[in-house]
């Protein structure tokens with residue numbers, strides 16, 4: 001039990017795309033930054049205290065001096081010079097010290113990036129706990145320096161670094177998926193706890209699962225939480241405030257996947273998970289795809305500072321997770337622009353996309369020639385201009401398809417140009433279920449028929465990618481087609497953008513303000529006496 005003077009909790013929800021921080025009892029987080037940090041010297045020799053028992057859940061060494069980490073990251077600017085390390089002229093050794101917090105976001109991690117597998121493996125597994133801790137430190141410093149009432153969204157430099165400990169109880173949101181092994185989950189929670197107490201000197205701490213908090217934020221103890229986030233969509237049954245393992249499932253269809261598909265359409269080919277070996281061609285454009293030659297160019301490349309980078313540094317930057325995240329930001333801007341969103345998601349999810357099933361005709365087409373023929377066409381139609389000035393013609397049928405790409409979240413059959421041409425196509429399909437099928441799969445794993453019905457009538461749609469206009473209605477319609485008629489299913493989606501975007505954080509804010517919750521904090525004293533074991537028992541909410 002925690003009986004300190006300061007009961008205002010400091011809450012951190014670090015997702016794979018965005019990290020949100022703020023004080024308990026408030027309506028929304030005050031600091032919202034990308035979930036990544038810079039590490040200024042990736043030199044392994046600088047690691048300290050890295051022997052047995054000092055491993056990341058994902059198996060990496062930890063214990064690097066956190067003074068070398070800086071947060072937050074700006075995806076608009078070239079990374080600071082100190083982030084590049086190269087060993088003499090050896091190009092192979094040039095690296096970029098850009099660390100996404102989660103393993104699944106590391107595009108260099110080939111093992112978790114095999115086609116159809118990245119949607120599950122490494123989901124919510126922290127790849128660098130010191131990077132995770134430095135986001136807490138930055139956010140707390142930002143709030144201390146600017147005052148509690150100021151909002152910090154995106155990159156803002158904070159001169160003041162954290163001098164003393166964070167003198168608030170810390171509530172960390174655990175966004176690891178229920179489908180990763182229990183062992184890995186426990187190891188990760190123990191490591192989070194150790195970091196909260198030992199690195200961040202918290203007087204008390206609590207770790208709460210994201211789905212449980214989203215359910216609380218919607219005023220429900222029992223619900224089926226459908227979180228459409230960055231790395232995919234997760235469905236988690238929450239019963240009386242506890243998570244059920246059976247019925248928890250995940251699909252790779254989420255914000256990052258939609259961004260990848262959009263990028264594929266603009267570039268004229270779709271590389272599954274950044275792998276060079278699986279390339280599907282898109283042939284929907286009348287002329288050459290708008291970004292066929294140079295690809296989608298992120299904003300940082302357009303800066304004059306880019307000229308100061310050496311050729312090998314730029315090459316490595318382009319292969320780094322930093323580049324992927326920066327390209328995603330351009331796709332995100334496009335996806336949320338009013339010109340595209342005004343169309344929204346149509347209730348008819350069966351209309352095929354232009355390029356559907358016709359990729360085999362594409363191979364011999366000379367895109368350059370076609371482009372010449374169509375140069376003057378559709379000059380005055382609706383269009384979208386990318387940051388580098390490339391104009392995307394939205395009047396073409398394929399342009400219209402771009403507007404309704406979010407519909408793919410619910411499409412039964414993926415267009416052939418999206419599916420991998422590999423032997424594990426079945427695994428891919430099973431890991432990439434549309435949302436309604438995912439909900440169906442989850443409910444079918446619940447054995448108690450009454451509970452199944454109760455969950456079906458309390459489906460909570462949350463996560464930033466659920467902000468796609470019309471998604472709640474379309475999901476409800478599709479569920480109506482596959483659930484038994486006796487099920488009165490109900491999809492609950494807040495009308496407020498803030499509640500959808502920050503659902504888990506808001507749940508944490510509510511929970512930490514409840515009088516009855518105060519006895520659940522694990523105090524530093526209890527941690528010192530009993531270690532992480534007591535904490536894991538206390539947080540055993542699944």
Ligand SMILES: Nc1ncnc2c1ncn2[C@@H]1O[C@H](COP(=O)(O)OP(=O)(O)OP(=O)(O)O)[C@@H](O)[C@H]1O
Pocket residue numbers: 014015016017018019035175227228229230231232254255256259332335336463464465466467468501
């Ligand atoms: N208004 C919007 N419409 C559609 N998609 C959006 C919108 N706003 C954000 N997104 C997408 O939502 C994703 C981020 O979702 P969210 O913030 O829930 O992820 P996260 O919690 O950081 O990550 P994860 O859920 O994978 O742990 C991004 O891919 C972003 O492009």
